[in-house]
Amino acid sequence: MTRWVAPTPDGPVVGTVVVPGSKSATARAYVLAALGDGPSRLTGVLDARDTRLMRAALASLGVSFTEEADGSVTVTPPAVFTPGRVDCGLAGTIMRFVPPIAALADGPTLFFGDPEASARPIAPLLDGLAQAGVRIEPFGRLPFTVHGTGAVPGGAAAIDASGSSQFVSGLLLSAARFDDGLRLGLTTPVVPSRPHIGLTLAMLRDRGVDAAESGPDAWRVAPGPIAARDETIEPDLINAAVFLAAALPTAGEVSMAWPRHTLQATEAILGTLEALGGIVERTPDRVSVRGTGVIRGADLDLTDASELTCIAASLLALADRPGSIRGVGHIRGHETDRLAALETELTACGAGIAQTSDGLRITPRPLDGGVWGTYADHRMAHAGAVLGLAVPGVELDDVGATSKTMPGFADAWSALVAP
Template identity: 55%
Template sequence: MTRWNAPVASGPLKAVVELPGSKSMTNRALILAAQAAEPSVLRGALRSRDTLLMAAALRALGVGVDDEGTDWRVTPAPPSAPAAVDCGLSGNVMRFVPPLAARAAGPVSFDGDPHARVRPMGPLLEALRALGVAVADGRRGLLPFTLAGTGAVEGGRVTIDASGSSQLVSGLLLSAPGYARGIEVRHEGPPVPSAPHLEMTVRMLRDAGAEVETGDDVWRVAPGPLRGGEYVIEPDLSNAAQFLAAAVVTGGSVTVRNWPSATVQPGDRLRELLPLMGGEAELSGGDLTVRGTGRIRGIDADLSDAPEVAQVLAMVAALADGPSRFTGIAHIRGHETDRLAALVAEITRLGGDAEELPDGLVIRPRPLHGGVFHTYDDHRMVMAAATLGLAVPGVEVENPGTVGKTLPEFLDLWTNMLEQ
């Protein structure tokens, strides 16, 4: 399917949605389980392109990964070489796997989709060089590149600028227990975005038995064995954005099942942000319900710790009764696509008024019309377009299949939500 006609809501929704597991937790659990002292089981693992790429990357390094069903089994093994890793368009794979592959005795090559070749990798590759790993990338700081490992990494102190992505820090921390001296990562530069994802990395490392210390822009992981066992993967709360936003857009009610009462997932900020935009949110009995009030308000919000929800909120803002300003998201220019430019282009294409800021964007609502909504091979642009299409007839969504990156079931879940 090259285009999908986004369905218009016939009235206020009243729906219940169950989401698959978190991509971020699944991929971190896979990396940790690959290094453990005994096998592990991932309960409720997400099966999507990004997680399957991670599983394939680990298999290429000699790790056993049985990814049948929703409970995945990992049999750890020291990383082996030679190997070739396909990163696809996954930031997790391109930033989490190289620090692990650096321990292999031999060459490990990395490449990915065309747009992956422009996503920032320089700080991570320079950090690996500082740790004594030979990196062949033509000094471009981008895919493709090859690591020439010697079978071990000494570890120690490194300083990087991680303002482009928190994954640059997480990747180093997740493999540090296997380094002879562990690691101390110090960040110098503009603030590191997506702080909740760094907290997720730290918590999952500690839960696996690692000794982790944190300070102001500094993280230390001591060397030592990791435990195997069981990982319970939470539902992906970032992927709840479009479903919960649908309640606000239609003036209806949408419930997401199994919402954790305490979590570090950045999508949990939806409980705060959607009420500011005119909804009501209630967490009860393990489920989160958002209700629309018939009014959509513009907001001024810093999304630096929850950039994954920016695209869906931008669509809600385009339907609001006043302007919105989203800041703290300059780094999403380097995600699957330049997300700020893409949002401005598509909102403007459909008659709206959107403008880029140095670290975000301003949206001034205007009457919108249908048309082709380009998605730039970005799964979250598809989800954003679907949200807008609830209220704007004639939105034709380009390449809806790209949702397979993190939520292959999206089109079915969306249709089922509208039919309840």
């Protein structure tokens, strides 16, 4: 564990930042390349703990990876998947995207992870696999074993995806390799972070797969090959949001390159910063966010971008009036119970925090620094860094938690905030 005092700038934070590739897109690209009908070359992939674990997971099933001289990675799928052992770490993408691939191997594959990972929900994904003809034992939490038979019958399934859109994406990503494809429905209409399902469908279609939303809460994937495809991964816009947020409490201006076309939650990200008082300017290829030094209290619906919850909570604790966050009850099952963690840490700093059924109510009060618990959660680490913009002495108990999606976060943050 690496302690780190979040820098508090003397004046406006002004600068341009570069963030690494999207974790969501990198994970999906690795999975689809592993399922493809030939080698795929991926450029701009994120190199972080989660994506390294994803590569190791796929390698244990027979996939090979070749580092190219230009920094790209060539992914070569095996002729047949082999059973293996999969360390999920604390990564939801691995425990939810890789079991359907393991079901295509002929033999048992054990899934395990960090101690905290056993608290992350996985049962709906396993339920969908069981309905598609796969045997999993024991059922419900890590560790578990997928008993592959070399093929998955597929067909129809209905799951509860109220805990994570990854349950839907995990099934859709491999469904073209099921004998009968997949017709997937929901047992409840609640699905958080729906834009991530759109990203999954778009990446499937880019590889020639017949995949579509067949109704308001239903999807279908036809059986067939998944074409190999060379691809460049776009930047991670949630990680970008942390840096853009630095402009708000410091009356600064932060800019970065921004993709012209993306299925990441652009409108939710920039809309949230605007609702909190940021002035957003967009050109076809860039975004700039300016702050006035005053953060507005606001009622934020983060249903489509729950990964913003931690930094939004820190900003609301610095606001000019009370605010709230809703639509994020499912993040109690993320890397940690984020709502409980935010309540604990922000209360310790002096803020007025109350959990609701699906979010938080936040009342700004004078704040003090102190040790900020990160709970092995990169987003909690980001929240502490944002709070430190206006509160001296916020000391993260482990800035290394940011290695999950951005190993160089502390250096990049310090270069922007306290150059």
